[in-house]
Amino acid sequence: QVQLVESGGGLVQAGDSLRLSCAASGRTFRISNMGWFRQAPGKGREFVAVISWSGDTTYFADSVQGRFTISRDNAKNTVYLQMNSLKPEDTAVYYCAAATGVIAPLSFSSAYGYWGQGTQVTVSS
Numbered sequence: 413q414v415q416l417v418e419s420g421g422g423l424v425q426a427g428d429s430l431r432l433s434c435a436a437s438g439r440t441f442r443i444s445n446m447g448w449f450r451q452a453p454g455k456g457r458e459f460v461a462v463i464s465w466s467g468d469t470t471y472f473a474d475s476v477q478g479r480f481t482i483s484r485d486n487a488k489n490t491v492y493l494q495m496n497s498l499k500p501e502d503t504a505v506y507y508c509a510a511a512t513g514v515i516a517p518l519s520f521s522s523a524y525g526y527w528g529q530g531t532q533v534t535v536s537s
Contacts, residue, residue: 413438413439413526414436414437414438414439414440414442414443414510414512414525414526415436415437415438415526416434416435416436416508416509416510416526416527416528417434417435417437417528417529418432418433418434418506418507418508418528418529418530418531419432419433419435419531420432420433420531421506421531421532421533422532422533422534423534423536424498424533424534424535424536425498425535425536425537426498426499426500426535426536426537427497427498428498428535429494429495429496429497429498430495430498430533431492431493431494431495432448432492432493432495432506432508432531432533433490433491433492434446434448434490434491434492434493434508434528435488435489435490436489436490436491436510437489440465440489442512443465443510443511443512444464444465444511444512444513444514445462445463445464445465445510445511445514445518445523446462446463446465446484446491446508446509446510446511447459447460447461447462447463447508447509447510447511447518447523447524448460448461448462448482448491448493448506448507448508448509449506449507449508449509449521450502450504450505450506450507450533451504451505451507451530452501452503452504452505455504457507457521458473458475458504459473459518459519459520459521460472460473460476460480460493460506461473461476461480461482461493462482462518462519463482463483463484463491465484467483467484467486470482471518471519473519475501476495476502479495479496479497479498480493480494480495480496481493481494481496482494491508493506493508495533498533498535499535500535500536500537501535502533502535503533503534503535504532504533505530505531505532505533506530506531506532506533507527507528507529507530508527508528509521509524509526509527509528510524510525510526510527511523511524511525512525512526
């Protein structure tokens, strides 16, 4: 099993920055990729970004490309989502997720077997 705990959400103004953290524990050796998704009220879960567990490959949704970065700290088994130039449309609950193999495209939520509890990000205009 893999456990994921997110932190770092909050209320910010448009144009501000925020960094989310996702700490992984348990059988982390099984993890191949770590992703971030978000879900706004009344909408489906949306892919945001993904990073390989080795940290050498990243991929972003078009909606956040150039504003968000993803990174990981090997020693802490933690993945970070740095969000800059935040917009009101970035308001959502953000979830981190862990994939232990490649069973679907990594932009699909079905590719991930483990999920965190989510952290709320609210961007006011």
